[in-house]
Amino acid sequence: MPARAKVTREEILDTALRLADEVGLAGLTMRGVGDRLGVTPMALYRHVGDKQGLLDGLVERLLTGELPDPGLPWRERLHRQGAILRAAARRHPQVFPLLLARRAATDAALSARDGVYQALREAGVPEDQVPRVERLLSTFALGFAASEAGGRFRSEQEADADFAFAEELFGQMIESLTAAAE
Amino acid sequence: MPARAKVTREEILDTALRLADEVGLAGLTMRGVGDRLGVTPMALYRHVGDKQGLLDGLVERLLTGELPDPGLPWRERLHRQGAILRAAARRHPQVFPLLLARRAATDAALSARDGVYQALREAGVPEDQVPRVERLLSTFALGFAASEAGGRFRSEQEADADFAFAEELFGQMIESLTAAAE
């Protein structure tokens, strides 16, 4: 008679993310997660591998969210993509630094990147410049969001204004690349 | 007869930084540092407070370096400042993420910021725009260096080229701000 599973990977990651939000990354513990689920810490190992696997799962969770509607104009799509990242950083400031430490090659990360590629193409950025511009944008957005999570800005207003300033700047850059291509 | 100090804060931070470089942040241990210094882990507490204090000391260490020669033209000074940060990230990729997690208000960080302020003024950026532009530059540089430390770029060549691309872009932005002010 196979024992019925008491926990799932999903539940474990939910609980771990919530626990990390409350007590920080340093306080995130296999034992703590097990306790909250009413299960021995060793029960988690079958579902997430080990603690490293748990952390990788959290990184996934951070990025899996809505993607911008592909029907929107490119500028708006890029804006939304940035907003999604910043929202994740504000929602899980304790966990967010993991994103920078371990580079994410999850499906969510890859399809976000493809979305930016597509937006840049629509904007008219020459094909051979697209990957570089995407790296520039995503590096900035990631760094900005991480800085925000780390409390580097004095207020959310200041962060909003700074981000809008950067968007304006990058918008101009994209237009100048587009113009040069014609 | 007061016991003579067997270790100093400097030695402790040196050893801790080296140990973290070798075994990563997770492997950095009060006991490990003590062992390397031939001293009980508890001997460290008098000099660095606690483990948090040790980590804070490492963040200091990361930033305390040479500042760009103030006699150089502003563009070159900004370039050097970026290069210094990236060099720190490449030298201590394991430790670098700490910089983003805990915002650094060390003397070194503050005088780097003042240096950038000064460079922007020399470039002709209007005074009321200086802090915002500095935040933009430092956020980008920090995020870029952290991404580099995290292995987000395929090669050092790619990173160099991307950074140069960004510098060009920011240079244009600074010039347009300067022109608008005249």
Place this chain on the structure above:
DNA sequence: ACCTGAACACCGTTCAAGT
């Protein structure tokens, strides 16, 4: 003043055992 040793309350993880 500074270091030591023992002790406490934790960790992640293994492994054999249960159902």
Place this chain on the structure above:
DNA sequence: ACCTGAACACCGTTCAAGT
């Protein structure tokens, strides 16, 4: 198949004691 309990080799930190 999945969970449990005991055990191992670690942690950071306290506290009284030594010099």
